[in-house]
Amino acid sequence: xxxxxxxxxxxxxxxxxxxxxxxxxxxxxxxxxxxxxxxxxxxxxxxxxxxxxxxxxxxxxxxxxxxxxxxxxxxxxxxxxxxxxxxxxxxxxxxxxxxxxxxxxxxxxxxxxxxxxxxxxxxxxxxxxxxxxxxxxxxxxxxxxxxxxxxxxxxxxxxxxxxxxxxxxxxxxxxxxxxxxxxxxxxxxxxxxxxxxxxxxxxxxxxxx
Amino acid sequence: xxxxxxxxxxxxxxxxxxxxxxxxxxxxxxxxxxxxxxxxxxxxxxxxxxxxxxxxxxxxxxxxxxxxxxxxxxxxxxxxxxxxxxxxxxxxxxxxxxxxxxxxxxxxxxxxxxxxxxxxxxxxxxxxxxxxxxxxxxxxxxxxxxxxxxxxxxxxxxxxxxxxxxxxxxxxxxxxxxxxxxxxxxxxxxxxxxxxxxxxxxxxxxxxxxxxxxxxxxxxxxxxxxxxxxxxxxxxxxxxxxxxxxxxxxxxxxxxxxxxxxxxxxxxxxxxxxxxxxxxxxxxxxxxxxxxxxxxxxxxxxxxxxxxxxxxxxxxxxxxxxxxxxxxxxxx
Numbered sequence: 001x002x003x004x005x006x007x008x009x010x011x012x013x014x015x016x017x018x019x020x021x022x023x024x025x026x027x028x029x030x031x032x033x034x035x036x037x038x039x040x041x042x043x044x045x046x047x048x049x050x051x052x053x054x055x056x057x058x059x060x061x062x063x064x065x066x067x068x069x070x071x072x073x074x075x076x077x078x079x080x081x082x083x084x085x086x087x088x089x090x091x092x093x094x095x096x097x098x099x100x101x102x103x104x105x106x107x108x109x110x111x112x113x114x115x116x117x118x119x120x121x122x123x124x125x126x127x128x129x130x131x132x133x134x135x136x137x138x139x140x141x142x143x144x145x146x147x148x149x150x151x152x153x154x155x156x157x158x159x160x161x162x163x164x165x166x167x168x169x170x171x172x173x174x175x176x177x178x179x180x181x182x183x184x185x186x187x188x189x190x191x192x193x194x195x196x197x198x199x200x201x202x203x204x205x206x207x208x209x
Numbered sequence: 210x211x212x213x214x215x216x217x218x219x220x221x222x223x224x225x226x227x228x229x230x231x232x233x234x235x236x237x238x239x240x241x242x243x244x245x246x247x248x249x250x251x252x253x254x255x256x257x258x259x260x261x262x263x264x265x266x267x268x269x270x271x272x273x274x275x276x277x278x279x280x281x282x283x284x285x286x287x288x289x290x291x292x293x294x295x296x297x298x299x300x301x302x303x304x305x306x307x308x309x310x311x312x313x314x315x316x317x318x319x320x321x322x323x324x325x326x327x328x329x330x331x332x333x334x335x336x337x338x339x340x341x342x343x344x345x346x347x348x349x350x351x352x353x354x355x356x357x358x359x360x361x362x363x364x365x366x367x368x369x370x371x372x373x374x375x376x377x378x379x380x381x382x383x384x385x386x387x388x389x390x391x392x393x394x395x396x397x398x399x400x401x402x403x404x405x406x407x408x409x410x411x412x413x414x415x416x417x418x419x420x421x422x423x424x425x426x427x428x429x430x431x432x433x434x435x436x437x438x439x440x441x442x443x444x445x446x447x448x449x450x451x452x453x454x455x456x457x458x459x460x461x462x463x464x465x466x467x468x469x470x471x472x473x474x475x476x477x478x479x480x481x482x483x484x485x486x487x488x489x490x491x492x493x494x495x496x497x498x499x500x501x502x503x504x505x506x507x508x509x510x511x512x513x514x515x516x517x518x519x520x521x522x523x524x525x526x527x528x529x530x531x532x533x534x535x536x537x538x539x540x541x
Contacts, residue, residue: 037511043309044299044506045362108514113499121497175497180478181307181407 015079022083026090029057030097047105054098059172059188061091062165066195073202085141088161092138095131123174130167133160162199165192276369276434279350281424283527286353288505291364293433295507300440301358302459303407304393304400311402312440318399319460321444328376330465331386338376340444344430347375351434352427352448357489357522359453361515363503368448369431374422382418382466389421390414390471391447392463408474414458415471415485416449417531425450425527451524453487484541488532489522493541 033053036042042049065087072080102124107114118128137158139145146154169189176185278285302312326343329335338346349369357363377389395411397403403410420426427448430437437443442459449456455475475483482496491501502515509515521528532540 044295045309045504046511047504048360048362050511105511106515117499120494123497177479179307179407181405 015082018079019082019086023086026061026087029053030094033097047101050101050105051098054094054101055172058091058094058098059168061087061094062161062168063188063191063195065091066161066165066192070195070198088158089138089141092134095134099128099131123171126167126174127171130164130171133164133167137161162196165196276349276351276431279352281350281352281372283425283524284350284352284354286355286365286523288353288355288365289508290353290367291505292507296364296366296432297438297440299506301360301454302402302440302442304395304402304410304412304460305440306402307405307407313438315401316439316443319394319396319439319443320399321439321460324444324462326445326461327463328380328465329463330390330467331383332466333381333383334379336380343376343428343445346379347371349430354425354427354448354450355522356448356450356454356457357503357518359455359483359487359495359500361498361500361503362506363518364506366432366448367434368427368429369434370427370429370448372424373426373428373447374424376428376464377422377466380466385468386466387418387468388466388471389416389418390463390465390467391416391458391461392465393458394460394462408478411462412458412474413471414447414456415473416456418466419531420449420528423528423531425524451489451521451528453489455483456487486532486537486540488537488541489518490520490537490541491518492520493538 033042033050037046037050040046065084068080068084068087072078103109103111103114107117118124137160140149140154140157149157169185169192172188173182173185176182298313299309300312301309302316305312305315322340324340326338327335328338348371350371351367351369353365353367355363356366391414393412393414394400395403416426427450429442429446429448430444432438432441437446439460442457442461445461446459447457447461470485473483473485475487476485489500494500500518503518504515519525
């Protein structure tokens with residue numbers, strides 16, 4: 001191999017190292033929560049603290065994964081494309097921890113009660129629907145799944161993440177609505193609206209130029 | 210996960226063997242003062258500690274460590290008492306913010322002295338009561354009540370106070386009085402949450418007159434043998450043990466008797482979620498969660514199953530007759 005090969009092997013190494021660093025970084029919240037739970041540092045109501053914290057981190061991961069494409073294109077930072085699937089799978093990972101915390105600590109793994117709850121309470125139904133969509137996306141996040149589906153079908157399927165963004169805001173809003181305490185909901189709703197809005201504007205411009 | 214043998218949690222033993230929290234705290238404070246040799250400094254730092262801001266008033270404190278155990282039926286539950294730390298760090302007191310830690314963080318600024326309660330409305334003798342007079346109005350009793358929050362968690366608190374009926378009898382309710390309205394302090398200068406629009410301030414709660422006169426309905430001035438910490442509703446609050454916690458108004462400034470159903474804060478905010486009665490009822494779910502079970506704070510660990518919620522929070526024998534013939538699903 002010639003010494004002037006592109007990309008230089010050092011660049012490849014640092015890209016891989018950065019991705020590993022991001023992987024570890026995004027795992028930190030879960031590790032911290034597990035440690036805090038085992039050492040009784042989650043306050044007087046650890047169950048509720050876990051349900052809330054895993055929900056919050058799901059929202060943050062979702063915002064992050066949806067921010068990658070705009071950031072990549074605006075700042076011309078192509079490496080971000082390599083993080084997209086990983087951050088997406090992390091979104092599913094935190095959503096699963098959230099669903100597990102609720103099913104376990106809130107419902108004691110009484111699956112009949114969980115099912116009844118999903119049918120009875122719209123905000124839980126919406127949360128569950130979001131998780132199902134994320135499950136479909138996570139299951140098709142492997143290279144083989146991309147090849148099997150074909151690039152176009154895969155991309156269309158994974159646009160379901162936009163629906164997830166809308167559903168989780170509805171889920172969070174319904175959870176908080178009665179308390180009239182909507183600042184956090186508004187922050188996430190605004191952020192996600194900006195991230196989806198940027199895509200709408202871009203698609204519209206592409207069609208009209 | 211929580212150890213049950215921590216110094217602040219205690220099982221019921223023989224009452225005479227229990228060192229009341231107040232006495233214990235007072236001793237520790239004195240020891241600290243002697244050890245440091247700087248009484249002034251120790252007192253200053255003591256009074257900055259929000260939870261115990263009033264502990265430098267032993268004249269109020271001492272009689273309570275000897276407060277007699279209440280003889281009102283149902284007033285002493287045998288459940289394990291919640292740790293003081295949990296009871297004073299995990300609170301809903303939205304005047305200080307919506308996070309459970311906000312009240313302990315911010316309530317220290319609230320001024321609880323001087324303090325008065327106006328008792329008026331449909332009464333023959335409307336009056337303003339000063340706190341000192343209220344403290345002497347009836348004999349202080351210790352009562353150990355279960356506290357069930359509408360959010361699905363519960364605690365067990367040893368309160369100090371006397372039946373609200375003792376105060377209401379002083380003002381002589383008129384024949385047409387049907388309800389009692391309770392108003393909490395809403396001071397934007399010392400209560401940061403009051404500037405938010407989470408609820409319509411001041412916080413208003415209400416009871417039917419017969420509920421308010423029930424001997425279990427407590428006017429509380431203390432807990433754990435000491436004065437109420439600010440975050441727990443100092444200097445005087447209501448405790449209605451068979452209703453969800455939000456019915457037990459904190460830091461009362463006005464008690465008004467009326468012939469109309471009071472417009473209560475949570476009922477105004479979300480009428481389909483929080484009814485006027487809000488009796489603890491495992492059969493009537495909150496629209497967003499089940500009320501069939503609850504997590505006892507500090508006792509039911511993360512991995513243990515939640516415990517079943519009891520009808521009227523376990524006070525059915527005492528208060529069930531108040532609701533005879535009522536459809537409790539309709540009047541939730």
